[in-house]
Amino acid sequence: MASDTTPPPASLPDDAAASPKPGQFSVVVAVYNVARYLDDFIDSFEAQSYPIDDLDIVLVDDGSTDDSFERLQKWQTQHPQAIRVLTKENGGQASARNLGIHHARNDWLTFADPDDMLDPAYFSSISSYMADSAASDTELFAAHLVYWEEALGHERDGHPLRKRFNSGNRIADLDGFPNVIHLHASSAFFRREVIQRSGLTFDARIRPTFEDGHFVGKYMLQCKKPQIGLVAEARYLYRRRADNSSTMQTSHADPRKYTDVPKYGHLDLLRGGLETYGHVPYWLQNTVLYDIFWYLKVDAGLYTKTSTLDRETCDVFHRLLLEIRSFLTDEAIKTFDVMPVPADIRKSLLLLDQESHIPSNARIEKYDAEAQLALISYTYKGNLPAEEIFIRGRAVEPLHAKITDIVYYQKPLLHRRFLWISASGTVRINLNGQPVEFRGDWASRPNFSLHRKDYDNILVRKQRMVPKKFRVQHMRITTRLKESLRRSVTNVTAAFGKASLEDRALALALHVLPVGRKFEGAWAFMDRSARANDNAEHLYRYVAAERPEINSWFVLQRDSPDWNRLEAEGFRLVAYNTTAWRILMLRAKHLASSHIDDYVVNPLPRERYGPRLSKYTFLQHGVTNNDLATWFNAKDVDLFITATDPERDSIAGDHTRYKFTRKEVRLTGFPRHDRLLLRDRAIPLKEKSSLLVMPTWRKSVAGELIPGTNRRLINPEFRDSEFASQWSSLLNSPRLAEIAKSAGLDVVFMPHPDMEPYLNQFELPSHVRVKSYSDSNVQDEIAKSRLMVTDFSSIAFEIAYLYRPVVYFQFDADDFYGGTQSYRRGYFDFQRDGFGPVAETVDQALSGIESLASPDWSTDTPYLERMERTFPVRDGQNSQRVISSMLELNRPVSYRNATKTRRTFKHELPVDENRNVDARSEPATARTPAS
Structure with missing residues (x-):
């Protein structure tokens, strides 16, 4: 077994074999730079109903650089018989715990974390239940882990494994109850004799997470019986830090989680189970499945740090995941019920080792009763199956079709096919020559029939859901x-x-x-x-x-x-x-x-x-240039307005993550662009003289959302954030003042509306005019500008609509796409597609501003050509197209029209990859940078 067996420092006595203290428990605590949490931790020990002097507390400082070690020494002086303080060079939590194991004295061993807290009856409850005759041959006890929400200042019993404690204290035999798994060494109690006999230690290679789950699993494989004593009365308060700085909260951005953890953690456990039992027991499969399902759930989430992982790391993870799958049975995956698992995730893992899969059923997703259409979907793997659609016995093409990729860690594991079809009659679908059954509001059947009266009934049924x-x-x-x-x-x-x-x-x-x-x-x-x-x-x-x-x-x-x-x-x-x-x-x-x-x-x-x-x-x-599929897919949208060809294709095209088809997604242009054109033409050229600085917001610095509203609390730490620092440095730069003066530009600072509460925290020079969305018309400010500086905001498309350049100041790209926003990188590459240079530092941003402030900025750059081809037309008719498309939503689609392929709608701009800007309704100077 590969592990870290760090010996005790030479200056300390080797007391591992010393006689046990009067109490039952040894508590090993690995400490590293947690001084700000130690008062709460220590107070929770002092408040124990179990005598603290009967505990054997081994505090291992892992080379802290704050005053953690000094605080531990101070506590030791209060209880010299109960507390020992060790110190070592920094080597990680595993090595610190292993050192503590070497010095532990008592029969039962636990590993409390120093940023957490213990309920006052914690040790008493554990001790009392251990004395129960029913627990005499149990070798692992688990406490009830409850969240301590630091930001809110209260407890929350919200851990996914909390249901194990619904029946109170009990002994769970894992062979009979394989879903009663435990993964936290901090809230568990182990027999020291089992650990010593097996030579078990924490594996330092398993970082940043799952070292606990691995240790608990390996320990259970050494026990005489795979059973756990669940002690509901013993409450372990797991701190969820307000600043999201804990290892668990930051782990998903660490590449080791996708390489080392599966290799040394998951696979080692599964091999150990196979070696011990001749098969991998279900409780051990569930232990690994629980962690793997969390991997996939996090990557599918709205705010996720996994989007910044490099492709090589993701490829390694997928190779290891496939090897893990070889140890997991289909039944274990299908029956896993430790926590809710989305169907797509479960199915992706179930079919992971198969190259192709053709489903035997399709789902009726929804009906558009007004249009008399039905949306059908089915999930497949590999190549798209041969598809035959019959309506009234006639082979037809779908009105609209779409393939959505179900992607985890940059790799499509499944595909979902969406089909909008006319359901005016009997519908039948064959995939690779085999009929599929339909599942939905009606019972499964090989075909279904809908007629006008049925659509009327659908509307009536929906209306009856209203009280x-x-x-x-x-x-x-x-x-x-x-x-x-x-x-x-x-x-x-x-x-x-x-x-x-x-x-x-x-x-x-x-x-x-x-x-x-x-x-x-x-x-x-x-x-x-x-x-x-x-x-x-x-x-x-x-x-x-x-x-x-x-x-x-x-x-x-x-x-x-x-x-x-x-x-x-x-x-x-x-x-x-x-x-x-x-x-x-x-x-x-x-x-x-x-x-x-x-x-x-x-x-x-x-x-x-x-x-x-x-x-x-x-x-x-704004124009959707990032991947917002996770957010948008959760919404019920009948009509989705877009402004550019690439945007529309990224949402409605095949092999994207979006669920929307060309039925919902229309390329009409934005209504506000009609007015923007008029406003731009009304402003004389000499008044277009501002350098408009417009950063977007950051969830991480904008303050917490007030429940039940769309307003946010003020973040008291905003002034110290990188966001405030970087933008202040740019706006206060003497070089910026010189560039603006030389080019005849007025510097205007107008950040995102969610940043307005912090405008008074920017200490800006007098030549920088600060404006807000509350007291200024943003379209007027854009029309009066000659150049814009932003970061990732789609506001850049607004000024590009008027043929003016942008500097993208992106000092925090990894953080922006790493979980602080609901964005993932999309089709729009700022370097390849942007309307100006991309800067990562203040100096680069200033150089970009200086180059674009020149009247001949477009001479040797591709930016003007990009602006020209981005928007299909600038004709002032966007609002008309949107209203016409909305009116179309309530009109039924005839059977004749619904059973033939239609690529565009009457009121949508046509698709033309070579189309240039239609400037017939624009003044002759509209396409020149000077305008």
């Missing part, structure tokens, strides 16, 4: 009052509940004819709840002027800085989160927004109001 009191029911006010009074009398208790009274008032307002009909069939437009001036505002303005027959409304918070401006312009405003807004959401036919947050897409709680019945159009907040 009756909120449904469309036109009746006289007297009738409604009588019915409401009758219900109140029959349920007096409910009538006086706050929620019930609110709902009754809302139901009454809904069904009073003048009020209910006010929003009947309405189109609701919304940017953010607190701000406007995005695509929804500009689209609403077009509808109000050009399509007055549409019952259009604009949603905004009453205290928004944009409210008075829009009210003065004549917008029909509805205040967000009011009774009128709820009525609008319940009656709206369309909801269109530039944002896709849950409070927009699912405005009313489903359990209270039923499902959203309106069609949702995602207008986008």
Whole structure:
């Protein structure tokens, strides 16, 4: 067994064989630079109901560079008989624990971590249960691990393995209960005799995580019986650090997790089980599966540090994963229930060792009852199977088709095929000549039939999911009052509940004819709840002027800085989160927004109001140049607006991670770009003289989101962040002042709206003008600029739309794409596709600004050509195309049209890879940099 067996320092006595102390427990604590947590840790020991002087506490300082060692020595002076302090050169947690094992004296050994805490009854509860006769031959005891949420200051029983303790204290035989696994040495108690007899140590090669899981698994293989004593009353408080600095919280960015851990941890365990039992027992397979499933879940998550891993590391991980799979049985993977596992992850691992897989069933994902279409999907591996679709016995092509890649660690493990087909009749699909069964709302069957009446029933069924009191029911006010009074009398208790009274008032307002009909069939437009001036505002303005027959409304918070401006312009405003807004959401036919947050897409709680019945159009907040598939795929979108060919193809094209097809994704252009063109042409050339500095936000420095809102707390450490430091250095640079003065540029600093609360923390020179989205029109600022400096923001596409260059100041690319944002790198390569140079340092950014401040910046650069080919047209007709596409959502697709391939929609810009900018509606100077 490869391990670290660091001997004790020569200056310390070798007391491993000394007589045990009066107590039962030896506590080994590996300490490294945790001084700020030691007071809490020590206090939790001092508060124990179990006598602290009966403990054998071995504190091993692993070469700390803070004052951890001094604090340990101070504690030792208070309990010299119970506490020993060792020190060694830094070698990692495994080597420190191994040294502690060598010096431990008592029968039972545990490994508490110094940034955690123990419940006051921790050792007493363990000791009491060990004395139970039922636990006499048990050689491993596990405490109840509970999270201590440092940021919130309270406990949370949220660990995925917490259900093991639902039945209280008990002995679990792993042969009979293989899902009762344990992976933490810190909350476990081991017989020292078993460790000594087997020569077991922590393997220092297994870093940054799983060394505990490996140690526990190897220990269990040495026990007479594979059983665990679960002590629910013993609570171990595992600290989840507020700054996310713990090894567990940072481990997924460490390449060793994908090379060393599988090699020395997972595979060594599996081989050990095979050697001991002649097969790998299910409890040991579950131990490895638990960790492997977490690998895949983390990579599939919204905020993940795995996206910054290099390709070579990912390739090594996949090779090791395939070897691990050879030890795992199909049954173990299928029946694993230690924690919830998404079906795609389970299936990816199950089929990992197969080159191809053709499914025997397909899923009915959803129906578009208005268009009379059905979305079918099936999952396969390898090459796309030969596909035959029959409707009414006739072989047809799908109306729209899409292949989505199910990717883990940069490698597609499965593919999902999406098919939008006409379901006006009997549908049958063959894959490689074999019929598939359909699964969905109806029972599995080899074919299904839908006709117009069936689509009507689908709509009715969805509407019936809305509580009756909120449904469309036109009746006289007297009738409604009588019915409401009758219900109140029959349920007096409910009538006086706050929620019930609110709902009754809302139901009454809904069904009073003048009020209910006010929003009947309405189109609701919304940017953010607190701000406007995005695509929804500009689209609403077009509808109000050009399509007055549409019952259009604009949603905004009453205290928004944009409210008075829009009210003065004549917008029909509805205040967000009011009774009128709820009525609008319940009656709206369309909801269109530039944002896709849950409070927009699912405005009313489903359990209270039923499902959203309106069609949702995602207008986008900016051109999607990063991979946002994890976030977007979780949303129900009927129409997805895009502005460029590469953007549309990256979302709706084959072999991307997005689920959306060409049915949902339309290339129309952004409504706000229509107004941007007009504003640009209205501003004289001499007024286009600003250097606009517009960084985007950072989740890591913007403060925590306030629950139930879209606002954030102020981060008190913002001033010390790299974000603040780098942008301050650029804006305060004397060289920047010289460049701006020489080129006749005014420096304007206008960061992302989420950064506005921190504007007063930037100490900027007088020549830098600070502006915010609250008091300035962002389109005006862009139109008046000659050059922009940003980082990763899609705001760069706005100024490129006007043929002006950008400097990308990207000092923190690894962090930005490493879990602090919901982004992964997408199709857009800043070096290859960007509209200006990419800088990683302040000096590089200044050099980029200096080169682009020159009037002849486009002479020897590719940037102007990139700007020209990025956008299909600049014709001012984007809003018209969007509204036409929205109207199309409610029209049925005839059987004839639905059973032949259609590549474009009537109101969508055509696909043409060689298309150049249509400048027929632009002034002659529109395509020159000087304009």
